[in-house]
Amino acid sequence: MLASLSGIPDTDGKANGIELGNIAASGVIALRRDDGSDTQEIYRPYTAPGVYVPTVVPASSTSGATSPWVITSGSQFRPVPPPALDSEIWTRDVNEIRELGARNSTTRTPEQTAIGRFWFLVGPPSFNPIIRQVASARHMDVVDCARLFALAEIAANDAIVAVFDAKYHYNFWRPVTAIRNADITHNPMTPREASWLPLGETPMHPEYPCAHCIISAAVSTVLRSIAGDEVELSMTSPTAPGVTRKWSRIQDYSDEVANARIYAGFHYRFSTEVGKDMGRKIGDLTVGTQLRGLEARAEPKQ
DSSP: OHHHHTTSOOOHHHHHHHHHHHHHHHHHHHHTTTSSTTOOOOOOOOOOTTOOOOOOOOSOTTGGGSOOSSSSSTTTTOOOOOOOTTSHHHHHHHHHHHHHSBTTOSSSOHHHHHHHHHTTOOSGGGTHHHHHHHHHHTTOOHHHHHHHHHHHHHHHHHHHHHHHHHHHHHOOOOHHHHHHTGGGGTOTTSOOOTTOOBSSOOOSSOOSSOHHHHHHHHHHHHHHHHHOSEEEEEEEOTTSTTOEEEEEEHHHHHHHHHHHHHHTTSOOHHHHHHHHHHHHHHHHHHHHHSSOOHHHHTSOOO
8 A cells, every 4th residue: 555655746636535534444444343244154065984085174164144235145045056966957058168177178279278377366456457348438437436446355255155055055076076966966977987077177066157257247247337338348367377368348358257167167157147146137237226427316306
């Protein structure tokens, strides 16, 4: 913070801005003091007495119980269960990722491989650069920038709460587990591959729905609602050195994130679609109810 403020002259405006920021930060800290984010992790691995299971404890098992900002609870937009293991959707999507998401895939193109690796990048570094570019492209002043970032971050936070509520509610298996155990589903259309590996290292939490998808969809919905869809965007990623991804629509960025999780071997297509749908609902709810701007005052009275 001190580095970012060092180039600003020491004026009353600067002092007042710092004071206002401190007040706002203190208010948020007080508001979220008992939000459940420090709940002790108690995930219980499933096993039989004496039987070994992998010993890494899954991540974020308590995140779905954290108090959200906008949604009423983590379960408000909880989706229907994942498809049955003898269904057409399951058969289609597990076979797609078995081919397209394999580490040694012969069907994934070089560009798809680059996209899959690019979006190993997750969390705020994967979407904050997009928010900054949208604000810059629309020449927003400091107040509108603050509002845009606040809405996007609120939507992203609630997307995390919602997706981990669903993940640990359904506890659905990842492709690497499903494909290596395909024989126990008794689905003759989904062959087992004993040594199958995904392009990247599978995230340590249940599969359904796609977390990266819900977050990017929630953020992109906020951005599109406020700034429109057509914006020139570009990003680099530390997980794909030398690669620059470019889009001319915010929606294209969100769709690429979803496809990347298939290329990476992490998520089935049905899970990416469900995640995007949940994200859109959370983004719409955030813009429709929080920090209403000039567009709200322009709406006709009922």
